[in-house]
Amino acid sequence: MKSAVATHRGMQVLHGERVDAYVEQAVALLQAAKLSAQYPIGSVSRTSPQGGSTLTGYLRAMGSRLHRGLYxxxxxxxxxxxPSFKEWTRVRTDVDLCGRVLADLPAPEILRERAALDAAYGKQLLKFLYYSELLQLGLPPFEGMAIRLQRRMGDGAARFQLVLDKLDAVGLPLRCTAEISQQRSADPLITLRGDRAEAKRELWGMLYRVVSLDAELSFLQLQSLPGLHVHSVTIGTVGPLCCGSLQDAQPLDWPVSLCWQPHAAVLACAIETVQRSEQPELDQEDVSDRNNDPLSSLWKDALSAAARREYEQARTRYRYRIIKDRKFVADRANVAALKALCTQAGTQNLVYVVPP
Amino acid sequence: MAVLCSALPGYPENMKPDSLPSSPEPSASPHREILDHAVRYEGQGLSVQGLETLIDRERSRQNAQVGQLLQLRERNTELQQALSHELLRLRELTEQVLPDKKESGVLGALAKVLPGRRRAPMPRASVEQLLREQYTVSAHRVKEAAEFADRLQVSERELFDEIDGMNQRMIESSKNKAKAASFVRGLMEFQEQAAVQLRRLPSDSVEALQLHADIDRSRRLLAEHATQLQLFHTAVDRLGLLKDSTRMLVDTVAALRGDITQYVMAAGEKLDLVSRQLRAIGTAADATATLIEMKRSLEALNESMNQTTRFVAETQRYFRENLDQLVASLEIYDHETRASLEVNLELSRVADGARVERLVQRALGEGDDPMRSRQHAALRALHAGRDRRGDVT
Known part of the structure; x- marks a missing residue:
């Protein structure tokens, strides 16, 4: 018999009830996290009977309560x-195919009538139930890009908002929101058709690449592009997520004092914003950084003297400030450990308690 | 009775009706009990319309299955076009990966924005993004194929259920055919003996008039049961052919399902490999490791694409060699069945003695039937095509 949990090279493979226990805990954490639009929550499905975000929808689709043991x-x-990129892709593929699969299936009464006669017929019924519910969730792609015109500024210049959702290097869902202006240019990276903006694939490509670094580096990389003026870059990251159903979870910088009982569940959600100060008269204090993240420091603190000099030049030139914040969701047993962590780091963070 | 029954062609010992009155001696007076004998056929009685409906229903089911195969062929053609486009894109990706230099890092980012430093060139598309997109496209394709394999598995079960049903109907029709044949033979014997007897009697005698009345009644019964005999004969014959083509369809579906399952497994393994490499690209600490993983991903994606391309080409060839022929053979079947059913309809309308006799002979005789021979030839050709396909899969 297969073990309910298998671990290989940074990955844990869950089977049977473990999958559902994990999905349940993860969904509960995400629901309690009260994520704003700066996080990759996607659009809340209007047709979903249970409501919920894209992230919780995807996670639900990975549990056997929805897929009925098909996976x-x-x-x-x-x-x-x-879950790994493969699992997210699996749900996305199912969402893409569900309309066609449902159209090909016989009427539900026929499916129910013959389900017990043969395993192939039984699987058809399970598929009908799964795909019908998946369709109801109305899940958009988990990775995607959108650009919106914010305002025209005369002289052909315009201000835009770019939003990119993706899984980052370690598999954390993140949303990058960049606000940029583009000057009139012979070869613009963003074109306007009426009020409809369209960014070149190359611009998206760069954002996709640099967003895995951090908001500050993304800001600097975008600022280096000809014709662009970056106002702000915000990266909202959901996770890491740890729960008792995962035996060997190893999130980076996670406090060792957390207890990993089967009911334990902790989720961290971080927001990092780099904002350019548009008013030159502001004094230094108004553009000073604020780090309220107990799990992450500003990388300028680790620079060598030479690099620091260059860094300071860039800061003076672009007058931007960095704001980092993190909130937590945890089961009652782990709230104290998280609060102790924040106190130790000198930060004041929200800690939501996940309902038992 | 035993002598009479065994004289009927294709009449097995174990199917002899046991409730018919015993056969009269050649010289004895005709046994009129046969006229009062109620023949009970198994299952529901068969009418021309009923037979037509039965065959139409079975053919509709076959058509639905063939429709699915035609749909797969269409999808295959679309895939062929999409694949050539994607292969080109993969080649472009490979070119982008090779000169790839890591742009990340603090100094790298700062260098681009500091005064006096060279401005960065126009950005390139992200190779990681393109790889993920291509992975999604390939995963979509494999999933689509897996769904199709599941549908074919259900089709296979449905066709086997159809074959079971047709076997039941054939056994039933065959038993009924034997019953009808026995009864028709009995009636014909009765008519022969009554005619001999009639010649011996004065034409205005009560016995002669009674015998005339009996002969008329036997004609009516003969017309009625000869029609049944012909219908049961047609049912056995047509259902037999229908079953042959259904079995052929099952073989086609099973072979395709096997091929698709093989492809799904092979391409799925490659995609698993790619997903692990994509993960490694994300977590790789240095540019060299990323480059190596990207190249590996591309190789695995290329292999997955090649498997898809091979599979699509082989399936197209299989379709070319088999599906059109199968459809053609089913069309022949439709044409022949319509002709056969028209004969039955004609018989049910007009039933003079000579026609009944001819049709009974035809129903009972197992001699050459040009329609049947033509359809068998078509099915044989299809079998030959399938045998040739052995090297394809």
């Missing part, structure tokens, strides 16, 4: 505590 296992990344 025997679930791969979870140990660094992020989230």
């Amino acid at each position: 025997p296992q679930l791969e979870v990344e140990l660094l992020s505590g989230f």
Whole structure:
């Protein structure tokens, strides 16, 4: 018999009830996290009977309550505590195909009548139930890009908002929101057709590449592009996620004092914003950084003297400030450990308690 | 009775009706009990319309299955076009990966924005993004194929259920055919003996008039049961052919399902490999490791694409060699069945003695039937095509 949990090279493979226990805990954490639009929550499905975000919808689709055992296992990344890219893609593929699969299936009464006669007929009924519910969830792609015109500024210049959702390097869902202006240019990276903006594939490509670094580096990389003026870059990251159903989770910088009982569940959600100060008269204090993240420091603190000099030049030139914040969701047993962590780091963070 | 029954062609010992009155001696007076004998056929009685409906229903089911195969062929053609486009894209990706230099890092980022430093060139598309997109496209394709394999598995079960049903109907029709044949023979014997007897009697005698009345009644019964005999004969014959083509369809579906399952497994393994490499690209600490993993991903994606391309080409060839022929053979079947059913309809309308006799002979005789021979030839050709396909899969 297969073990309910298997671990290999940074990945944990869950089977059977473990999958559902994990999905339940993860969904409960995400629901309690009260994520704003700066996180990759996607649009809330209007047709979903249970409501919920894209993230919870995807996670639900990975549990056997929705797929009825059509998929025997679930791969979870140990660094992020989230399912692997393969699993997200699996749900996305199912969403893409569900309309066609449902159209090909016989009427539900026929499916129910003959389900017990043969395993092939039984599987058809399970598919009908799964795909019908999946369709109801109305899940958009988990990775995607959108650009919106914010305002025209005369002289052909315009201000835009770019939003990119993706899984980052370790598998954490993130959303990058960049606000940029583009000057009139012979070869613009963003074109306007009426009020409809369209960014070149190359611009998206760069954002996709640099967003895995951090908001500050993304800001600097975008600022280096000809014709662009970056106002702000915000990266909202969901995770890491840790719960008792994962035996060998190993998120980076996670406090050792957390207890990992089967009911334990902890989720961290970080927001990092780099904002340019548009008013030159502001004094230094108004553009000073604020780090309220107990799990992450500003990388300027680790620079060598030479690099620091260059860094300071860039800061003076672009007058931007960095704001970092993190909130937590945890089961009652782990709230004290998280609060102790924040106190030790000198930060004041929200800690939501996940309902038992 | 035993002598009479065994004289009927294709009449097995174990199917002899046991409730018919015993056969009269050649010289004895005709046994009129046969006229009062109620023949009970198994299952529901068969009418021309009923037979037509039965065959139509079975053919509709076959058509639905063939429709699915035609749909797969269409999808295959679309895939062929999409694949050539994607292969080109993969080649472009490979070119982008090779000169790839890591742009990340603090100094790298700062260098681009500091005064006096060279401005960065126009950005390139992200190779990781393109790889993920291609992975999604390939995963979509494999999933689509897996769904199709599941549908074919259900089709296979449905066709086997159809074959079971047709076997039941054939056994039933065959038993009924034997019953009808026995009864028709009995009636014909009765008519022969009554005619001999009639010649011996004065034409205005009560016995002669009674015998005339009996002969008329036997004609009516003969017309009625000869029609049944012909219908049961047609049912056995047509259902037999229908079953042959259904079995052929099952073989086609099973072979395709096997091929698709093989492809799904092979391409799925490659995609698993790619997903692990994509993960490694994300977590790789240095540029060299990323480059190596990207190249590996591309190789695995290329292999997955090649498997898809091979599979699509082989399936197209299989379709070319088999599906059109199968459809053609089913069309022949439709044409022949319509002709056969028209004969039955004609028989049910007009039933003079000579026609009944001819049709009974035809129903009972197992001699050459040009329609049947033509359809068998078509099915044989299809079998030969399938045998040739052995090297394809």
